[in-house]
Amino acid sequence: GAVVSQHPSWVICKSGTSVKIECRSLDFQATTMFWYRQFPKQSLMLMATSNEGSKATYEQGVEKDKFLINHASLTLSTLTVTSAHPEDSSFYICSAAVAGLDTQYFGPGTRLTVL
Amino acid sequence: GENVEQHPSTLSVQEGDSAVIKCTYSDSASNYFPWYKQELGKRPQLIIDIRSNVGEKKDQRIAVTLNKTAKHFSLHITETQPEDSAVYFCAASMAGGTSYGKLTFGQGTILTVHP
Numbered sequence: 697g698a699v700v701s702q703h704p705s706w707v708i709c710k711s712g713t714s715v716k717i718e719c720r721s722l723d724f725q726a727t728t729m730f731w732y733r734q735f736p737k738q739s740l741m742l743m744a745t746s747n748e749g750s751k752a753t754y755e756q757g758v759e760k761d762k763f764l765i766n767h768a769s770l771t772l773s774t775l776t777v778t779s780a781h782p783e784d785s786s787f788y789i790c791s792a793a794v795a796g797l798d799t800q801y802f803g804p805g806t807r808l809t810v811l
Numbered sequence: 812g813e814n815v816e817q818h819p820s821t822l823s824v825q826e827g828d829s830a831v832i833k834c835t836y837s838d839s840a841s842n843y844f845p846w847y848k849q850e851l852g853k854r855p856q857l858i859i860d861i862r863s864n865v866g867e868k869k870d871q872r873i874a875v876t877l878n879k880t881a882k883h884f885s886l887h888i889t890e891t892q893p894e895d896s897a898v899y900f901c902a903a904s905m906a907g908g909t910s911y912g913k914l915t916f917g918q919g920t921i922l923t924v925h926p
Contacts, residue, residue: 730912730914739916742913745913791914798904800912
């Protein structure tokens with residue numbers, strides 16, 4: 697149980713284009729989803745927290761107009777990287793949690809490469 | 812906000828030896844401390860966690876200890892095996908309030924177990 701999927705697993709795009717990444721909880725309803733970014737050989741950095749039906753809460757330094765997050769249902773959250781640039785190339789990982797429980801279940805990650 | 816420091820950044824041991832990774836946290840309100848194992852290009856996998864009302868927890872070869880007064884917690888792996896080689900991350904979070912569920916990660920430890 698507690699499986700989280702992400703799609704796509706990898707994507708290559710041209711600079712200036714937008715990319716959407718989906719995060720789904722497959723066998724449970726996630727009241728909260730988190731989006732992380734991980735650069736090579738670095739730790740996971742929280743970008744934003746999203747609750748179903750509410751606006752996402754962004755961490756300091758993360759541009760909310762560049763990283764659009766939508767959490768329209770209890771099983772789906774999306775991250776859209778708008779006008780992507782090479783410096784946005786990274787490993788993006790989502791996680792999902794249930795209200796009242798500490799454990800976060802991580803997705804497999806999406807490798808974004810911006811040319 | 813919370814700050815988590817993790818040491819060492821790299822750890823090399825011989826198969827069968829023990830490995831210890833240490834983390835300190837800054838916010839005394841944190842009450843949940845998970846440890847994750849991440850293999851290259853894959854999602855973080857929860858290997859053990861501990862809550863602030865417990866001082867020690869063990870699961871087969873893995874144990875975690877927590878010292879709330881000193882605000883530090885440690886991961887202990889005994890009888891290490893080559894398949895334990897990976898990057899290990901500690902994290903801290905607190906329940907309640909606007910920070911509920913937000914994980915702050917340590918910098919990571921690259922563990923290499925030599926056969």
